[in-house]
Amino acid sequence: MPNDSDDPSRTGSSSCRADPGQEGMGRRELLKAGMGTMAALATLAGVTAPLLSLRDGPSLDEFLQRHYTQLTPEMMEKILARIEHEIAFRYGVKTSVRDYKPIPDVEFAYALNLNRCNGSRRCVYACMKENNIPLDHPEQAYIRVVELDNDSLDLEEGNVLYNHDQVPQEGKYYIPIQCQQCRKPPCTKVCPVQATWTEPDGVTVIDYNWCIGCRYCMAACPYEARRFNWSRPKFEPEQINPDMGYLSNRIRPRGVVEKCHFCLHRTRQGKNPACAEACPTGARVFGNIRDPKGKINFILKNKRVYILKADAKTIPRFYYFFDR
Amino acid sequence: MLRDYIVFLARAFVLSFSGSRLFYAWMALLTVVAAIGGHVFCRQLVDGLELTGMTDQISWGVYIANFTFLVGLAAAAVMLVIPAYIYRNQDMHDVVLFGELLAIAAIIMCLLFVTVDLGRPDRFWHMTPYLGKFNFPSSMLAWDVVVLLGYLLVNVHICGYLLYMKYLGRKATPLFYMPFIIISIAWAVSIHTVTAFLYVGLVGRPFWNTAIVAPRFLGSAFTAGPGILIIAFQIIRYYMGYQISDRAIHTLRNIVTASLLINLFLLSCETYKEFYAASSHSSSARYLFFGLEHLGHYYGKLVPWIWTAVLMQLAAGIILIIPPVARKIVFLNIACVLANIGIWIEKGMGMVVPGFVPTPQGTVVEYAPTWSETLICLGIWAFGLLLFSWMLHLAVPIMMGKFSFRDRVGVATEAESKAYAA
Numbered sequence: 145m146p147n148d149s150d151d152p153s154r155t156g157s158s159s160c161r162a163d164p165g166q167e168g169m170g171r172r173e174l175l176k177a178g179m180g181t182m183a184a185l186a187t188l189a190g191v192t193a194p195l196l197s198l199r200d201g202p203s204l205d206e207f208l209q210r211h212y213t214q215l216t217p218e219m220m221e222k223i224l225a226r227i228e229h230e231i232a233f234r235y236g237v238k239t240s241v242r243d244y245k246p247i248p249d250v251e252f253a254y255a256l257n258l259n260r261c262n263g264s265r266r267c268v269y270a271c272m273k274e275n276n277i278p279l280d281h282p283e284q285a286y287i288r289v290v291e292l293d294n295d296s297l298d299l300e301e302g303n304v305l306y307n308h309d310q311v312p313q314e315g316k317y318y319i320p321i322q323c324q325q326c327r328k329p330p331c332t333k334v335c336p337v338q339a340t341w342t343e344p345d346g347v348t349v350i351d352y353n354w355c356i357g358c359r360y361c362m363a364a365c366p367y368e369a370r371r372f373n374w375s376r377p378k379f380e381p382e383q384i385n386p387d388m389g390y391l392s393n394r395i396r397p398r399g400v401v402e403k404c405h406f407c408l409h410r411t412r413q414g415k416n417p418a419c420a421e422a423c424p425t426g427a428r429v430f431g432n433i434r435d436p437k438g439k440i441n442f443i444l445k446n447k448r449v450y451i452l453k454a455d456a457k458t459i460p461r462f463y464y465f466f467d468r
Numbered sequence: 469m470l471r472d473y474i475v476f477l478a479r480a481f482v483l484s485f486s487g488s489r490l491f492y493a494w495m496a497l498l499t500v501v502a503a504i505g506g507h508v509f510c511r512q513l514v515d516g517l518e519l520t521g522m523t524d525q526i527s528w529g530v531y532i533a534n535f536t537f538l539v540g541l542a543a544a545a546v547m548l549v550i551p552a553y554i555y556r557n558q559d560m561h562d563v564v565l566f567g568e569l570l571a572i573a574a575i576i577m578c579l580l581f582v583t584v585d586l587g588r589p590d591r592f593w594h595m596t597p598y599l600g601k602f603n604f605p606s607s608m609l610a611w612d613v614v615v616l617l618g619y620l621l622v623n624v625h626i627c628g629y630l631l632y633m634k635y636l637g638r639k640a641t642p643l644f645y646m647p648f649i650i651i652s653i654a655w656a657v658s659i660h661t662v663t664a665f666l667y668v669g670l671v672g673r674p675f676w677n678t679a680i681v682a683p684r685f686l687g688s689a690f691t692a693g694p695g696i697l698i699i700a701f702q703i704i705r706y707y708m709g710y711q712i713s714d715r716a717i718h719t720l721r722n723i724v725t726a727s728l729l730i731n732l733f734l735l736s737c738e739t740y741k742e743f744y745a746a747s748s749h750s751s752s753a754r755y756l757f758f759g760l761e762h763l764g765h766y767y768g769k770l771v772p773w774i775w776t777a778v779l780m781q782l783a784a785g786i787i788l789i790i791p792p793v794a795r796k797i798v799f800l801n802i803a804c805v806l807a808n809i810g811i812w813i814e815k816g817m818g819m820v821v822p823g824f825v826p827t828p829q830g831t832v833v834e835y836a837p838t839w840s841e842t843l844i845c846l847g848i849w850a851f852g853l854l855l856f857s858w859m860l861h862l863a864v865p866i867m868m869g870k871f872s873f874r875d876r877v878g879v880a881t882e883a884e885s886k887a888y889a890a
């Protein structure tokens with residue numbers, strides 16, 4: 145911080161050293177400034193050197209892509225083709241990426257029977273396979289199963305890392321937790337760029353091409369449902385599920401957030417989500433809550449239903465219930 | 469007019485590169501550290517945020533911690549602005565500009581810390597209104613970007629205008645800066661309040677979801693900022709020969725003392741609530757102060773840190789409330805350093821990390837920054853210091869009348885000045 149003024153021999157004229165009017169001085173200063181600039185350029189080159197090995201940077205089209213809600217069908221066509229091409233290029237797999245739209249008059253909801261759930265984590269594995277979550281990143285799975293003692297409802301006493309030869313364990317019960325598809329989602333409210341929103345059929349989705357990766361939504365979620373792509377996912381070609389949805393299970397880029405989307409590429413075609421399909425005990429019931437005669441409404445009317453963290457008033461579309 | 473301004477810029481550019489050996493050494497050191505940080509950041513761009521210690525459970529770390537601290541530093545300029553412009557305190561008037569320059573540097577560091585924390589910095593433009601999709605007014609992060617940029621502009625304008633007028637030897641027209649001063653006062657409070665609301669507004673994180681966060685942030689900001697300025701003033705006085713009265717320093721001392729006591733009081737209010745009425749919502753505070761037992765393991769990485777922070781602030785408080793001791797510049801400096809480190813820990817890592825522990829699903833995970841995170845942080849700090857030093861290097865000669873329009877011998881032609889600028 146010190147300048148030359150602390151040097152008594154130089155005071156006085158020192159402030160004029162930068163003066164363009166003084167020939168000799170000026171040249172020396174100019175030389176110095178020039179050398180400074182050179183040094184700055186050299187430093188800049190050193191600083192940015194790692195960028196030369198950037199392999200998964202965005203293409204210009206990707207960089208300029210608009211928000212999901214501003215895309216025309218023609219733009220979407222092109223984007224889907226581009227994504228298919230990128231996946232083929234990076235992973236050597238031929239895939240079909242489609243933009244599945246919500247079905248009118250359908251609102252999805254989930255109900256999970258806690259008496260039946262046996263903690264086998266089949267739903268977790270099915271989800272990872274369906275949704276292209278790398279198998280070497282089990283923590284990335286959208287569903288986590290919490291093991292609790294029969295006498296406790298306190299998640300802080302639970303164990304998500306249990307590892308037994310036999311499930312269910314004596315005296316334990318299991319709560320699988322995934323995105324609760326809230327009617328008042330705290331995550332969409334906080335996103336600075338509206339990269340995540342709730343669709344008309346009740347599914348909160350993320351535009352992986354719009355998310356800036358600030359992770360504010362992860363901090364906001366009271367259910368710990370969101371995951372971040374800390375690195376670029378790695379796959380063997382045969383591990384990839386080639387039926388992909390733009391807002392759901394396509395391979396996510398690095399640096400964005402993802403989470404459970406009720407398998408909308410399946411459910412919007414009338415299928416069950418992969419987790420419901422895989423559950424060996426029939427604990428998972430998926431359906432349309434707007435259908436008064438549907439399974440979900442039957443459970444809501446006839447069972448003892450409870451929701452997770454009711455005090456957060458997020459009003460989930462995910463219900464837990466007991467048979468007895 | 470325009471020509472004078474171009475000449476001014478050219479001369480300022482040349483002046484930036486002239487100085488004593490010590491000046492060069494200092495700037496070179498900062499440049500090296502900043503360049504290392506920049507290099508590591510470029511690596512992070514290539515490899516992703518997996519280079520950091522953050523996880524899905526603890527998804528914000530030391531970047532956001534530093535960001536929070538620095539917003540406070542920026543807001544603290546207001547503690548000089550109010551006495552200088554509203555109460556027309558002459559001592560403060562002589563130094564208020566330094567506070568504003570510090571605010572500029574701090575805001576730029578804040579923006580850098582946010583940028584390095586993003587998973588996709590290439591998509592930053594999504595936040596620009598109209599072009600992107602700015603979630604205003606719903607998202608507090610959107611608010612934060614608005615208030616930070618606004619505060620930056622206001623301060624750049626005030627400093628730039630006042631300094632340029634001083635350079636020209638003209639009297640500044642109050643109409644051109646007083647309204648902005650008034651705005652900047654309210655704005656300074658708003659930047660830190662909005663940053664607090666960023667945390668407060670999250671239902672799922674009881675540790676943050678408490679109304680006291682904003683007042684605590686302001687209390688700690690008004691301790692840390694003036695504390696740093698007390699030290700900066702002595703450096704400016706010693707190395708740059710700019711006269712700063714002891715009275716200015718002691719006015720700041722009073723501000724630091726009052727703010728520190730308020731901060732400690734608010735901290736004790738918070739700890740009382742967390743521990744006397746201990747509910748499951750207190751787990752984060754227990755983790756912070758005593759560590760947590762989970763599935764047979766003990767987790768307590770933050771415990772030594774927070775106690776260090778508390779003890780440092782208490783020690784600073786004790787020094788400051790004994791006037792004969794506090795008036796001795798050595799002790800005052802010790803108190804300022806202690807208070808600043810204490811606050812940096814308390815409202816940085818001590819604020820951000822426990823909010824994530826235990827996680828909403830009840831697991832306990834710990835966080836520690838990696839080397840690359842640390843180097844990037846150091847790089848940004850060095851860059852901020854570099855910026856602040858550079859601004860002082862230009863501003864101080866202007867304020868002392870040593871770098872001014874009048875002392876140009878002969879008048880540089882347009883072409884000449886262009887050559888300088890290039």
Ligand code: SF4
Nearest residue numbers: 335355356358359361
């Ligand atoms: S991480 Fe992405 S989706 Fe989440 S708040 Fe940030 S920009 Fe929005």
